Amino acid sequence: MLEYIEKIKNIKLLTAYNANIDAIKHVDEEFINSLIKKYSPEEIRERIEEYPREINDELDFIARLIYSIKTGKPAEVPLKNEELNKFFDSFKYEEERIGGQAGIVANLMATLRLKKIIFYTYLLSKRLANMFVDYENLLYPIANGSLKLINVKKAYKDEEVKINRIFEFKKGLRFKFGDEIIEDKGSTRFIVASRPEKFKICFDDNVRKYLNGLCKEVDCAFLSGYQGIKERYNDGTTYLDYFKKNSEDIKIFKKHGVKCHLEFASIPNLKIREAVVKYILSEVDSVGMDETELANVLHILGYEDLSKKIIEKTKIEDVIEGAKIIIKEFDNLEVIQVHTIYFILMITKSNISLKDLRECLDFSTILAATKAKLGDIKSIEDLKVGLSIPYNKYRDLFLKAYEEDGLKIVSVPSRLVKNPKSTVGLGDTISSGAFVYYVSLYKG
Numbered sequence: 001m002l003e004y005i006e007k008i009k010n011i012k013l014l015t016a017y018n019a020n021i022d023a024i025k026h027v028d029e030e031f032i033n034s035l036i037k038k039y040s041p042e043e044i045r046e047r048i049e050e051y052p053r054e055i056n057d058e059l060d061f062i063a064r065l066i067y068s069i070k071t072g073k074p075a076e077v078p079l080k081n082e083e084l085n086k087f088f089d090s091f092k093y094e095e096e097r098i099g100g101q102a103g104i105v106a107n108l109m110a111t112l113r114l115k116k117i118i119f120y121t122y123l124l125s126k127r128l129a130n131m132f133v134d135y136e137n138l139l140y141p142i143a144n145g146s147l148k149l150i151n152v153k154k155a156y157k158d159e160e161v162k163i164n165r166i167f168e169f170k171k172g173l174r175f176k177f178g179d180e181i182i183e184d185k186g187s188t189r190f191i192v193a194s195r196p197e198k199f200k201i202c203f204d205d206n207v208r209k210y211l212n213g214l215c216k217e218v219d220c221a222f223l224s225g226y227q228g229i230k231e232r233y234n235d236g237t238t239y240l241d242y243f244k245k246n247s248e249d250i251k252i253f254k255k256h257g258v259k260c261h262l263e264f265a266s267i268p269n270l271k272i273r274e275a276v277v278k279y280i281l282s283e284v285d286s287v288g289m290d291e292t293e294l295a296n297v298l299h300i301l302g303y304e305d306l307s308k309k310i311i312e313k314t315k316i317e318d319v320i321e322g323a324k325i326i327i328k329e330f331d332n333l334e335v336i337q338v339h340t341i342y343f344i345l346m347i348t349k350s351n352i353s354l355k356d357l358r359e360c361l362d363f364s365t366i367l368a369a370t371k372a373k374l375g376d377i378k379s380i381e382d383l384k385v386g387l388s389i390p391y392n393k394y395r396d397l398f399l400k401a402y403e404e405d406g407l408k409i410v411s412v413p414s415r416l417v418k419n420p421k422s423t424v425g426l427g428d429t430i431s432s433g434a435f436v437y438y439v440s441l442y443k444g
């Protein structure tokens with residue numbers, strides 16, 4: 001295990017662009033009753049029928065929450081009316097933790113003691129800054145006449161807080177709604193996602209002026225959060241402005257030899273998903289995704305049958321075929337990594353050895369298993385927990401390493417934790433672990 005940590009300790013990483021606070025509320029009967037008593041059952045029922053796709057008032061929230069409980073289906077709905085923040089702040093939340101890929105990865109990599117981590121997100125409030133682990137080498141760029149890298153905990157500068165409210169409920173929750181008894185079908189959650197107008201997925205113009213300088217500080221960049229770009233902003237800008245800016249910035253990173261990784265993420269908006277493929281996937285060196293995201297990209301590229309097969313069965317042969325299509329289609333891509341519940345796959349054009357690549361994926365499964373078991377990775381010591389969890393029962397099926405068509409293809413089974421404490425951020429953990437390790441192999 002320590003050899004793995006030894007390997008990555010000289011890496012300097014940039015991680016951007018999304019970070020927010022996840023506030024978690026456990027929904028019980030009393031909470032539901034306090035909400036529904038404000039309105040008549042008819043009013044609420046009518047709103048459920050309308051199925052609001054944004055939260056504009058309290059009733060939208062109550063309607064979508066009840067719908068989610070009734071159907072047992074998870075959902076995420078953006079908060080449109082920011083005035084409602086007061087209403088949401090009035091609840092008592094049981095837990096607050098960091099959310100957003102860039103934030104999660106910054107804390108993970110600081111805990112794994114990388115040489116330097118530069119974290120960037122557009123809005124950094126004191127409340128968000130407080131969610132970071134306390135390491136001297138976890139830095140935030142501030143540009144004011146010159147570029148300064150400041151410990152992230154001390155670098156807060158904005159009032160605005162991006163906060164996702166997560167309402168979790170457990171199977172068996174029951175409550176009376178008019179003359180109906182509603183019972184929760186499954187343990188799941190309803191997320192009121194915050195989309196502040198001011199929050200942008202890119203560097204602010206001041207920092208952007210010093211991008212060349214910033215590139216000299218790092219070896220690699222883990223880029224994510226593009227799913228949070230809105231189609232339109234009140235200032236007249238559109239998603240295309242941000243995608244073009246981001247694609248130009250990646251060109252600058254690459255000019256300086258900074259290896260760039262895109263963490264694809266789930267992107268419900270089709271226009272945004274297509275823009276990620278067109279402007280970002282076509283620039284980066286590396287991409288990480290789960291099987292659903294792989295299928296979505298294949299669908300965009302016109303491989304509908306394969307996309308459908310991957311969604312339905314997730315057979316390793318199909319996942320390999322799909323990943324090969326993508327790495328061949330995009331000349332810029334040097335490595336693709338796909339994580340699924342039973343295996344992690346990496347395909348690369350580079351000449352790193354199969355043995356090294358297998359270790360790279362093994363390292364990422366140890367990270368995932370540790371996080372699944374403990375809920376969070378708090379120290380390097382914790383990784384012993386992940387290491388003690390064996391490869392899953394399909395081990396022999398998923399342990400592959402071979403060369404074909406000038407590509408190196410390696411897969412490693414997951415170390416599957418039976419009752420995971422949490423599954424939030426597992427994909428980001430796998431991808432960032434594999435990417436950072438890959439960069440360390442590349443650097444030699």
Ligand code: AMP
Nearest residue numbers: 290339340341372415416417420426427
């Ligand atoms: P994502 O779909 O991007 O959130 O990634 C989830 C990944 O986490 C899966 O593809 C698995 O590789 C891993 N994972 C999920 N559940 C577990 C578990 N219980 N134990 C270990 N790894 C898990």
